[in-house]
Amino acid sequence: MTFPLLTDQVTQTLRAQGGRMTAQRRLILDVLQASDSHPTAEELYALARQSDPSLNLSTVYRTLNWLEERGFVSPRRFDDNHAHKHFDPVQPDGGHVHHFHCRKCDRVIEFSAPQVELLLEQIRGEIARQHGLRVDDAALVLSGLCMDCVAKS
Numbered sequence: 001m002t003f004p005l006l007t008d009q010v011t012q013t014l015r016a017q018g019g020r021m022t023a024q025r026r027l028i029l030d031v032l033q034a035s036d037s038h039p040t041a042e043e044l045y046a047l048a049r050q051s052d053p054s055l056n057l058s059t060v061y062r063t064l065n066w067l068e069e070r071g072f073v074s075p076r077r078f079d080d081n082h083a084h085k086h087f088d089p090v091q092p093d094g095g096h097v098h099h100f101h102c103r104k105c106d107r108v109i110e111f112s113a114p115q116v117e118l119l120l121e122q123i124r125g126e127i128a129r130q131h132g133l134r135v136d137d138a139a140l141v142l143s144g145l146c147m148d149c150v151a152k153s
Ligand SMILES: [Zn+2]
Pocket: 102, 103, 104, 105, 106, 107, 145, 146, 147, 148, 149, 150
């Protein structure tokens, strides 16, 4: 499976900075884009190693930091007690994806909802007016128990 959009953008940026798209960088990008579970660096490492056992964790960290600094991935923390960052590829169309995080099994479920977009738009405007802030982005994170954990409890 290939994901030309983000991979092309990253390749162009690398080239402009005198770097190059290595096989391992491409692998990390592909695994990240193929994953719908918002992997942490450690999970990404475990998945990518299935294709390339020579990959090491520091390469994954370095690549993710590089991508994050340039805005190609966005880290999220779903749980304040949870030190891990979960990484998402940035949506090229600028659309918002919201998240549900299961407190028990750490599973993340994506959803989008037009009503939420409208509401967030209003909230952003309100907050900007009240506090003089410039809000660039907004997303909703809900938490609780997923269906599996509800069934088990
Ligand atoms: Zn769960």
